[in-house]
Amino acid sequence: MEYTLAIDNTPDSVEGGTGILLLHPSTGETDRIDTEFLATDTDAMLVISTRTTAREVKQKLEYYEVDEESASILDTLSVERGYTRRQSENVRYASAPDDLEGIVEETEAFLKEHDGKLRVSFDSVTELIYYADEERALEAVADILELLEEYDAVGLFHLADEVHDDETVAAFRERFDGVIELAEDGTVTSEF
Secondary structure, X not given: OEEEOOOOOOOOEEEOOOXXXXXXXXXXXXXXXXXXXXXXXXXXXXXXXXXXXXXXXXXXXXXXXXXXXHEEEEEOOHHHHOOOOOOOOOEEEOOOOOXXXXXXXXXXXXXXXXXXXXXXXXXXXXXXXXXXXXXXXXXXXXXXXXXXXXXOOEEXXXXXXXXXXXXXXXXXXXXXXXXXXEOOXXXXXXEO
């Protein structure tokens, strides 16, 4: 299955099963790229958030006019922070950002339950490394990339490159089919 990419300086489309790494400055405005990725050519989308709560993700989707009806959110922060959470059809919860097994299971459940063109956004791998550790984060990312391939879906994974050493960035980079780099000034380059 082909998926359209509506992001500047990237290929027009990618095959199902493609994992894309978004390298960005920690202060970079990734919302625009993330929502362009999610909003185009999609039947259902999953936003895995280790950085913001479901409420904040919903606000972002609304602001960028992404079809919220087709969005599911996996909130990994609210339980740990003690916020009220109401499980609903579109919002699921993992117990903590380092509940890697729960994150992978919920991703698989989403992919199993939906048909058509499926997109997954993981915001952010940097937070995952912070809460878990690099090795466990690499394993979880590898598991999710396998699921994308199995279910013919595509994924965008955020990594703030300047907060990690070169070896860490390289270890993640080599796992992906494509890398999009967002510069401090908003310029986008990519390598597929």
